[in-house]
Amino acid sequence: MPYAQGTPCGAEKGKVLPLRVEKWFQGNARDLPWRRRRTAYGTVVSEFMLQQTQVVRVCDAWRKFLRRFPSVASLARARERDVLAAWAGLGYYRRARHLHAAARAMMALHRGHVPRTRHELEALPGVGPYCAGAIASIAFGQREAIVDGNVARVMMRVHGRAVDLTKGAGKRWVWKRAQEYVDAARDPSHANEGLMELGATICTPRLPRCEECPLNALCSARRMQRQHHIPKAKVAPMRTRVHRAAILAVSAGWMAQRVLPAGGLWAGLPFPPMEESGRRLSASMVAARMGVDAGALDRCGSFVFQTSHREVHFVVWRLDTRVARHLRQAGRDGWFWRRVGSVTDAPSTGAVRRILQCGGTLPLLR
């Protein structure tokens, strides 16, 4: 597509943008499982999963989740721990809880159907303005705007304006552009999905591929050679550092687990027992907290796991098997025991997988 010296602006640009994106999307849409046979429920699940998670990680998880819970009703009936287990590997488990609660709300309020309007969608747990706009437009073809990071970036670049999305005025500006865009679309579903696709694959944050972009003749950032400066670089988030000592306690093929308490990181998920502290814990400190002899602990590895707000420094300790057997027989508050194979075959989170890998010898313990 040729590069034009002058770019249309304002209303003229607003009308042309969606038509170009829709045409481009028809020939360039990635083959993603939820696009093959579009259903409203499949769209809801994909939109929950895609928040803060890359498409490549979502594809397999989406297929497995839909096999396990093929309908709103089956998800609504499920136990929370089964929903969390089916979410394994995607992180941000609050989304899984919200999706579960949304399914129950759809059963209670909409006879198991996904509601069609933004207003009804936004009333569901975990559905914000972006998610409601995406479901309403993609699943039902409604003229509803969506603004996520990809859409905001494309809009700012095309209009040559770097707004601050942490401020009300910046948010209003980009939502207004996104609404004008979808209002001018032939097919709101393709226009919105195509815009997200363009931001994810062509107009990427660091290396926009302007030569291949269907909007290059309209793009103000490109005309001004400002595409690498719009939007402005974000300040890296400050993460709180915490230390956790994870205990691998295994007895005769059974491994100790705890469900992490509500309100904290990984709440409600099964983990090996852990001690948390603001500073690194020595063997004697971990042993004292657990009420065992320091000699019963063997350090088998460490790693750092980053979440959106925390930097978690893990040290992994293996508990002497005789002590583990004693604790298993005596019982311990909050602990339960699972077959080692069932824990290692389906770790509840990436952090648990790293803990198990740290052990290194875990396959020998089966």
Ligand code: SF4
């Ligand atoms: S021309 Fe470049 S900067 Fe402009 S929208 Fe396309 S990829 Fe993004």
